[in-house]
Amino acid sequence: MTTAISARSLRKVYPGTPPVEALAGADLDIQDNEFFTLLGPSGCGKTTLLRMIAGFEHPTSGSLDMFGASLLDLPPYKRPINTVFQSYALFPHLTVSQNIAFGLEMLGKPKTEIKETVAQMVDLVQMSELADRQTGxxxxxxxxxxxxxxxxxxxxxxxxLDEPLSALDFKLRKEMQLELKRLQTETGITFIFVTHDQEEALTMSDRIAVMNAGSIRQIGAPRDIYDHPAERFVADFIGDTNFLSAQITSSNADRARVDLSSGESTSARLPEGGARDGQVTLAIRPEHAKLVMPDDGLLRGTLENIVYFGTDTHIHLRLTDGTPFTLRQQNNSETELQFAKGDTAGIRFAPDVAQVLKD
Incomplete structure (x- = not known):
């Protein structure tokens, strides 16, 4: 597979008192024809990294290559890269077709080529019927x-793409998530998408880089990031997660036997390079646990709140050691909650759904 963008020890420090390290030595490879997402909270460095790829920011140190050639000496207009910003920056007095043609005209393309390309583009984004309407x-x-x-x-x-869906309403944003993935697949162009929305990242991406405080914390496919978070920040940022204290009693290559606060024992997955003994933190997704009778559970807790969300119900408990715990139960004609607020219930989860986290 061909690498489209490669960064090594890429660092950006803004001068000041004290200096601000916006990017702290990033290493990543983005493949050709990949939908790659930079995901993280505000200020984590994802937009800084995007702007360095575009050429709008210059790194303090490190290397940045595109298809094997350095980008660092190329100004933005000489890079075969385009950017879609949060504000679309369209010309409201020009038509849809004229807006699309504008960049091609600036590049000095022949009129026949511009006409053909505009026709292809309005068809690609399903805007043919509005091609002659002003974008305002x-x-x-x-x-x-x-x-x-x-x-x-x-x-x-x-x-x-720098958070291009942030200004859209919820339903339209959902539609455009699928539309973006369709466009990337049909064009074969490498898309690098920046967002702080975990659901957007999981929906569209081939791979995700989770960022925090200027560094990349984990890179992987959406399912790997969600089901196998390497550390507490990733587990907490991607979806809802329960955190439990546990003691590792034995381990092998990728599994460990752990004792829970209830005294019960279960199996848990180990991250690469993670702890293999001692006190650890477990991550358990709410949908991986279920309520059982108090004596049948690995854990026991009191129901504090039950929240109906239409497609599912969130059940909030307080464990006997004071730890909060949330379960998610899908709603259908065959499921009915057997417990009420204030009841004591047991909690069970299958072996190996728990993930041991790095420190």
Whole structure:
């Protein structure tokens, strides 16, 4: 597989008193024709990294290559990269077609090529019927499609997307998540997407880099990141997670036997390079646990709250040692909650759904 973007020890420090390290030695490889997401909270360094790939920021140190050649000496306009920003920056007095054609005209492309490319782009983003309408007269979701078409028209090798869905309402954002993935698949262009929305990242990405405090904490496929978080920050940031204290009693290559606070014992997965003895923290996803009778559980707790969410119900308990614990039960015609607020219940989960976390 061909590597599109490669970074080694990439660092960015902004001067000040004290200096601000926005990116602390990032190492990553993004493959050609990959939908790759930089995910993390505000200020984690994801937009700084994106801007360095675009050429809008220059690293303090480290290397940054594109298809094996250094990007560091290339100005933004010479990089085969386009960017879609949060604000779409369309020309409201121009039509959809004219907005898409603008960048091609600036590149000096022949008129026949521009006409053909614009026709292809409006068809690709399903805007053919609105091609002659001014962009100031179309909806936010339609404007987002035009911005994408304009960025894709010059056929960049890499497309950068800086939280482009943040201004859309919930339902439209869901639709555009699927639309973005479709566009990436059909064009074969490498997409690098920046977001702080975990659901967006899980929905669209081939791989995700979870970032915090200027560093990359974990890189992996969405399922790997969700089911096998390497550390507490990743487990806590990606979805809902229960954290339990436990004691490792024995371990092998990738599994450990742990004692819970209740005195019960179970099996848990070990992260690569993780602890193999002593006191550890376990992560258990709410959907991986279920309520049972008090004497049948690995843990025991009191139901403090029951919240109905339509598709599922969230059940909040307080364990006997004071630790909060949440379960998620899917709602269907065959499931009915057998417990009420204030009841004592047991909690069970299958062997190996618990993940031992790194410190």
């Amino acid at each position: 007269q179309i909806s936010g979701g339609q404007q987002q499609r035009v911005a994408l078409a304009r960025a894709l028209a010059p056929k960049p090798r890499v497309l950068l």
